[in-house]
Amino acid sequence: MQQDEGIFDGDFGGPGPEDFANGAAALAAGLIREAQGLAQAAAALVATATPGPVQAVSDVRRQRMVIHTAGEAAVRAALALDAAALLAESRPPAEQAARIADAAKKVGLPPATLAPFLRSAALDFRTDDAAARIAASTLAADLCTLLARDPA
Numbered sequence: 001m002q003q004d005e006g007i008f009d010g011d012f013g014g015p016g017p018e019d020f021a022n023g024a025a026a027l028a029a030g031l032i033r034e035a036q037g038l039a040q041a042a043a044a045l046v047a048t049a050t051p052g053p054v055q056a057v058s059d060v061r062r063q064r065m066v067i068h069t070a071g072e073a074a075v076r077a078a079l080a081l082d083a084a085a086l087l088a089e090s091r092p093p094a095e096q097a098a099r100i101a102d103a104a105k106k107v108g109l110p111p112a113t114l115a116p117f118l119r120s121a122a123l124d125f126r127t128d129d130a131a132a133r134i135a136a137s138t139l140a141a142d143l144c145t146l147l148a149r150d151p152a
Helices: 017-049 061-088 093-106 109-123 130-151
Strands: none
Touching: 017 061, 017 109, 017 130, 061 093, 061 130, 093 109, 093 130, 109 130
8 A cells, every 4th residue: 555655756746847838838829819809809990990982080089099999909919919929938937027028118008918818818728738727827827916016
């Protein structure tokens, strides 16, 4: 019986490096899906703000708001794509968060802007790899915490 107790030594204890790599890849894929949705929303908003041959611009303020919202969606989409590319690099979460925060600041957004996208990507996990799912959730939570601490 004592021999059986040592069978599982070292095999458990949380996700390993490969699981974290798979989790980061899944988060990156989720961010790309988020960016795609934002880009589609931006394109649809631009299409509604562009007057057609019959349609006349009835309210310039409304059109300005729609165009501004489309621009914001496009910037957030670009930021999500940038963050996805940064997640592909093997770096510690603190370094990834710092680089993502720098990217956000360059486009004039607070670093925590990406937190909902990271959380959504962790929830929209498209595999049954439980260890990678745990790693992705852990990485997303760590990044969200680090991004929230960064003063914009």
